Amino acid sequence: MRRLLPLLLLSLAACGAEPATTAPPPTTTTAAPYVRTPLDCSKLTVTALTVEPGIGYIFGTHAEWLPKGQYIRIRVAITNTDNTFHTTRPTDYQLDDAADHPHQTSVDAMEIKRQPNEITIGAGNRLEMDLWYDIPLDTTAKLLRDNTCTTTIPLPG
Incomplete structure (x- = not known):
């Protein structure tokens, strides 16, 4: 046992004697936030198909x-x-009510109904999806507005 003690101390000392090397910080790649361009606006056609108001839950x-x-x-x-x-x-799409108040999509409803946060649409493709809004009880939907392209989308009915 006494013979092993100097070897143990020597190995501990040797571990502490090594120069400390620090790993370089990991490189992080940050993606630039997506920004729609005027070209996107001219190539995407949005049509409101149905409006279902008064949903209580x-x-x-x-x-x-x-x-x-x-x-x-x-x-x-x-x-x-x-x-x-x-x-x-x-x-990108806000709902204007009868009193001309703007409403953004409801984050809670969109998540619960599992609607995507960002949609990439292929060449020549058509996608249907639901946009959910939470608006006051005493008003109705008037029109849909594309904030990015500054266009209005008429609602059916």
Whole structure:
């Protein structure tokens, strides 16, 4: 045992005697946030297909939620008329009510209904999806507005 003690101390001292090397910090790649261009605006056609107002609650596979006012579901068709892909986001579309107040998509409803946060539409493809809004009970939907392209989308009916 006494013979092993100097070897143990020597090995501990040798470990501490090595120069400390620090690993370089990991390189992080940050993707630039997506920005729609005027070309995207001219190549994506958005059409409101149906409007379903007065929804009192929503439920999905993992949650149930009550609105602050009423949920409105707007089914839209987004068509890419270009020969390459284009990307859009549901948050680009706001709902204007009868009192001309703007409403953004409801994050809670969009997540519960598992609607995508960003959509890439292939060349010549058409995509249908639901946009969910939480608006006051005493108003109705007037029109859909594309904030990025500064265009208006008429609602059916």
